[in-house]
Amino acid sequence: MKISKQARRDAKELFRSCCVDGLLDENRARQAVQQVVQRKPRGYVAILSHFQRLVKLEVARRTAKVESAVALLESSQASVRANLNRLYGAGLSLTFAQNPALIGGMRVQVGSDVYDGSIWARLAALKESV
Amino acid sequence: MSTLLQDIENQIAGIKTSVGKQNVGIVREIGDGVAKIEGLTDAMLNEMLDFGHGVTGIALNLEETEVGAILLGEYTEIKEGQEVRTTGKLLQVPAGKGLLGRVVNALGEPVDGKGPVKAESAYPVEKIAPGIIKRRSVNQPVQTGIMAIDAMIPIGRGQRELIIGDRSTGKTTICVDTIINQARLNRMAEAAGDKEYRPLYCIYVAVAQKQSNIARVVNVLEEAGAMPYTIVVVAPASDSATNQYLAPFSGCAMGEWFMDNGMDALIIYDDLSKHATAYRQVSLVLKRPSGREAYPGDVFYLHSRLLERAARMNEKNGNGSLTALPIIETQLGDVSAYIPTNVISITDGQIYLETDLFYQGVRPAISVGLSVSRVGSAAQTKAMKQVAGRTKLELAQFRELAAFAQFGSDLDAQTQAKLERGKRIVEVFKQPPYSPFPLEVQVAALWAVQNAYFDDVPIAKVKDCQSKLTEYLASRKSSLMAKILKEKALNDALIAELKAVVAEFKQTYR
Numbered sequence: 001m002k003i004s005k006q007a008r009r010d011a012k013e014l015f016r017s018c019c020v021d022g023l024l025d026e027n028r029a030r031q032a033v034q035q036v037v038q039r040k041p042r043g044y045v046a047i048l049s050h051f052q053r054l055v056k057l058e059v060a061r062r063t064a065k066v067e068s069a070v071a072l073l074e075s076s077q078a079s080v081r082a083n084l085n086r087l088y089g090a091g092l093s094l095t096f097a098q099n100p101a102l103i104g105g106m107r108v109q110v111g112s113d114v115y116d117g118s119i120w121a122r123l124a125a126l127k128e129s130v
Numbered sequence: 131m132s133t134l135l136q137d138i139e140n141q142i143a144g145i146k147t148s149v150g151k152q153n154v155g156i157v158r159e160i161g162d163g164v165a166k167i168e169g170l171t172d173a174m175l176n177e178m179l180d181f182g183h184g185v186t187g188i189a190l191n192l193e194e195t196e197v198g199a200i201l202l203g204e205y206t207e208i209k210e211g212q213e214v215r216t217t218g219k220l221l222q223v224p225a226g227k228g229l230l231g232r233v234v235n236a237l238g239e240p241v242d243g244k245g246p247v248k249a250e251s252a253y254p255v256e257k258i259a260p261g262i263i264k265r266r267s268v269n270q271p272v273q274t275g276i277m278a279i280d281a282m283i284p285i286g287r288g289q290r291e292l293i294i295g296d297r298s299t300g301k302t303t304i305c306v307d308t309i310i311n312q313a314r315l316n317r318m319a320e321a322a323g324d325k326e327y328r329p330l331y332c333i334y335v336a337v338a339q340k341q342s343n344i345a346r347v348v349n350v351l352e353e354a355g356a357m358p359y360t361i362v363v364v365a366p367a368s369d370s371a372t373n374q375y376l377a378p379f380s381g382c383a384m385g386e387w388f389m390d391n392g393m394d395a396l397i398i399y400d401d402l403s404k405h406a407t408a409y410r411q412v413s414l415v416l417k418r419p420s421g422r423e424a425y426p427g428d429v430f431y432l433h434s435r436l437l438e439r440a441a442r443m444n445e446k447n448g449n450g451s452l453t454a455l456p457i458i459e460t461q462l463g464d465v466s467a468y469i470p471t472n473v474i475s476i477t478d479g480q481i482y483l484e485t486d487l488f489y490q491g492v493r494p495a496i497s498v499g500l501s502v503s504r505v506g507s508a509a510q511t512k513a514m515k516q517v518a519g520r521t522k523l524e525l526a527q528f529r530e531l532a533a534f535a536q537f538g539s540d541l542d543a544q545t546q547a548k549l550e551r552g553k554r555i556v557e558v559f560k561q562p563p564y565s566p567f568p569l570e571v572q573v574a575a576l577w578a579v580q581n582a583y584f585d586d587v588p589i590a591k592v593k594d595c596q597s598k599l600t601e602y603l604a605s606r607k608s609s610l611m612a613k614i615l616k617e618k619a620l621n622d623a624l625i626a627e628l629k630a631v632v633a634e635f636k637q638t639y640r
Binding site for chain 2 (some may be wrong): 114
């Protein structure tokens, strides 16, 4: 769908109004979407789809996706949490997932930052370099 | 033995593998050599991006939620959803003397089948041009070997001289002639062991040309023995718009290496109209807003930042130089189109080639009235200045009178004489392709014309007389030629000798 410049601007404005202290407020975001759907302003579908994209990126920026080949112990999870909070500040939500394809090690992604210490990544790097 | 095992184990236990931070994004859209990538929040402008599979891209559009990148190389394996990483590096091409004699593509990879390039270093493709403090004014000549240019529109080292004209008016030929003449001069200086002479290395950048044309130019250069001093950078018509956009910048980076290392280089961009078209294509696919004739708003900046990199450095900064000869192809002689006016305003003068003159047999078809060199006269050799000083004025007067004389045949003797002289000057300036004249030959011929030695020769025989004079001077009076070349100025003794020699030749000439 073509999203006009005006729709982008409106979505950005809407997104800004949903932020409190630089962080996205979930309730406000839900309310804002409801209001837009009810009032149906000009080009509201485009506004909402761009808003959804901005929210998606913001959520990704505030979410740490921790993948490991085997399930992490409580203690390891706690140390990962502590380290990430130190790097990115409090308010980061963590999701832990198991991915056997990694073979070993861990891969952490926060927004577009990736810390990849998995064996799979090292093998891939080796393959590229050969 | 047991301690050895223990030691190794300790060593292994001591190894710490650190995991660095990487910035990644996901390909959202791909096609036409351009990718839209979501994420990559840390990407910088013109940074190289790693797409995997050995494919790299350059980040050109940094937007709020995505990055637009152009892709280099074969990109058909890249699919939507794949991961892309930043590399923190700018695009670089190999640079150095190892590239001389080679034909390379826009990324500096050899395409001539002569094995890998042995380059001394690598240079960034995009670089900020040297500032005023690092520069000095142009004061050394570039001998093109083309009499009309060396006499009337002289080019200096570090100058940017535009060559502009319609299709098939001899734009490339002028440049190839110049390369051949540099190779001749470089070889001569090498053979004579002349340490004073600064060799001029050439770079020929072919943008969006037919492969057959490029092959022909390379062949001409090889036959003339000019390849050992020349680098050819090619982005043929069949190449992607991305490579065509990058090729002039790559060639410039290779030239800058010579300049930064205290050497002189000459770069030819053949041609910048096609370069602008390739850039327009890339910009439109990147969905940048379009302006006049659908070119993006920064098409002027594209050419100005490229041509500003041509410079003459001062003694403190190595004394090197990079001379640029951009080519622009006009449509039906329209110099007031968008790209031609842009490049005319950027360069230090232009050589305008006219279709009409070309078909009248005036080749090179240089239009003297419209061609100008704004800085080169400071670099012209004294001998040339002495003999060619009045030529441009005389030719201009001739053109005016010739137009006037069409209306009537009753002309006074002085006007008749001016017309006759003008016709002879035009004849003397005619020159076959790929045969540049040495400086001393040009000086002798022009001196002979200026001093009325050609006035009694019928116009149809002027060219014959000139070639015979050249032959006579080269075979019998080589010492005089050597003296002119050495002195680079005509003093009274040399003029007297020249007078005697030309008079002697005229007695024998039939």
